[in-house]
Amino acid sequence: MRQIRPRQNYLGAGGWVWAGNYKLERYLYILHRVTGLGILFFLLAHLIVTTFFRIQGQEVWEKAMTILNNPLFKTGEYLVAVAFVYHALNGLRLILQELGFLMAKPIPPIYPYSDALRKKRLWTMAIIGIIAILCLVFFYDFIVGGW
Amino acid sequence: MRYTYLWLMQLVTGVLIAVLLGIHMVIQHLEDILRFLGFNLNDPASWQSMMERSREVIWAGIYIALLAVVLYHALNGLRNVILELTPSARTERAITWTIVAFGVIVFAWASYVPIALLSR
Numbered sequence: 001m002r003q004i005r006p007r008q009n010y011l012g013a014g015g016w017v018w019a020g021n022y023k024l025e026r027y028l029y030i031l032h033r034v035t036g037l038g039i040l041f042f043l044l045a046h047l048i049v050t051t052f053f054r055i056q057g058q059e060v061w062e063k064a065m066t067i068l069n070n071p072l073f074k075t076g077e078y079l080v081a082v083a084f085v086y087h088a089l090n091g092l093r094l095i096l097q098e099l100g101f102l103m104a105k106p107i108p109p110i111y112p113y114s115d116a117l118r119k120k121r122l123w124t125m126a127i128i129g130i131i132a133i134l135c136l137v138f139f140y141d142f143i144v145g146g147w
Numbered sequence: 148m149r150y151t152y153l154w155l156m157q158l159v160t161g162v163l164i165a166v167l168l169g170i171h172m173v174i175q176h177l178e179d180i181l182r183f184l185g186f187n188l189n190d191p192a193s194w195q196s197m198m199e200r201s202r203e204v205i206w207a208g209i210y211i212a213l214l215a216v217v218l219y220h221a222l223n224g225l226r227n228v229i230l231e232l233t234p235s236a237r238t239e240r241a242i243t244w245t246i247v248a249f250g251v252i253v254f255a256w257a258s259y260v261p262i263a264l265l266s267r
């Protein structure tokens with residue numbers, strides 16, 4: 001006799017990084033989550049620096065800034081900028097699509113399947129393009145501003 | 148509060164952050180490009196420029212508003228990520244209240260600083 005086995009497709013934490021045969025949007029979602037967590041850690045570090053060091057006056061602040069002014073942290077900051085640009089614009093796409101914009105009308109799932117998101121994939125591609133351009137703008141600033 | 152409202156606020160705070168943090172990023176980092184476009188900010192990351200800003204009530208207000216909005220968005224997002232592991236109702240409550248307490252502490256401390264810096 002067959003038993004009901006609940007949550008057989010339950011991936012647990014593995015589902016946070018592995019999307020299997022799902023399409024582009026699912027991988028964008030995973031990146032959204034990774035960048036979100038990254039920005040959260042940066043936010044906490046940023047708050048520590050801008051409160052504890054700043055309230056102690058100019059000397060402590062400028063000493064902290066000299067320590068932080070090295071290639072490793074600069075690269076990290078660039079990655080945070082990229083993560084922010086990605087998270088913001090992909091989030092904007094998610095909000096618009098949740099409200100029903102930028103996607104086609106839903107139809108019954110008849111083979112060959114074509115979901116409402118994939119029919120307007122061009123919008124998603126356009127947003128990825130804008131993200132890439134902004135990443136290049138920040139890269140220019142990162143190079144000009146010194147490592 | 149029903150979860151739908153938590154999610155709706157996540158969307159609203161997301162849009163607010165995109166605007167406010169976008170301004171923050173452009174002012175702090177795209178200085179060279181702004182100068183090219185005709186806005187001269189005089190090294191916005193220096194101590195002097197920072198102190199000039201922190202003496203103005205409007206900037207303290209913007210920073211505290213940004214802090215509140217960002218903390219909500221970040222911690223609600225973290226809670227959503229953790230709850231995807233479908234813990235029991237008991238664990239879920241513990242997680243929720245830990246995160247709320249953490250958020251309140253961070254907000255209290257980090258909003259005290261711009262207020263204290265107003266009179267420096």
